[in-house]
Amino acid sequence: xxxxxxxxxxxxxxxxxxxxxxxxxxxxxxxxxxxxxxxxxxxxxxxxxxxxxxxxxxxxxxxxxxxxxxxxxxxxxxxxxxxxxxxxxxxxxxxxxxxxxxxxxxxxxxxxxxxxxxxxxxxxxxxxxxxxxxxxxxxxxxxxxxxxxxxxxxxxxxxxxxxxxxxxxxxxxxxxxxxxxxx
Numbered sequence: 179x180x181x182x183x184x185x186x187x188x189x190x191x192x193x194x195x196x197x198x199x200x201x202x203x204x205x206x207x208x209x210x211x212x213x214x215x216x217x218x219x220x221x222x223x224x225x226x227x228x229x230x231x232x233x234x235x236x237x238x239x240x241x242x243x244x245x246x247x248x249x250x251x252x253x254x255x256x257x258x259x260x261x262x263x264x265x266x267x268x269x270x271x272x273x274x275x276x277x278x279x280x281x282x283x284x285x286x287x288x289x290x291x292x293x294x295x296x297x298x299x300x301x302x303x304x305x306x307x308x309x310x311x312x313x314x315x316x317x318x319x320x321x322x323x324x325x326x327x328x329x330x331x332x333x334x335x336x337x338x339x340x341x342x343x344x345x346x347x348x349x350x351x352x353x354x355x356x357x358x359x360x361x
Contacts, residue, residue, distance in 0.1 A: 185197070204247060212225040248329060255311070
């Protein structure tokens, strides 16, 4: 199997079939990231499609400083930000959506577990967009700090600091929500 870099080099040489292979290899992850940013399937499909189109148009500019996936996620992020500026729909995260990889609790799970899930959903919905994006990239998509910095165009230290601050805030809010529901 050819590496992403080999496929990119073939694309840069004019072989469009190599780009098709890149799309097939990465389309699910790119769509899922777009879905988590956009919050609905229609907008996510539009963003993912536009991201691949933009990548195809600018593949000659790809220098290999980051992985193809990181480069694509940066394109998705920029398209999402651009769509929001143009009056795109409000973004929410669903922890119950099959496409998010998280399944609704079974009937055997306790009420406490369901309360906790509900509280987490509410807290995530309350986050600022920038904080939500970082948490999505780190805790849902599994990116490393450097990759998140590349995608968002911010320094590594900023990513570290913001993730720490966001997690502290999430823990405090979760304790407050769960504690208030148990009374």
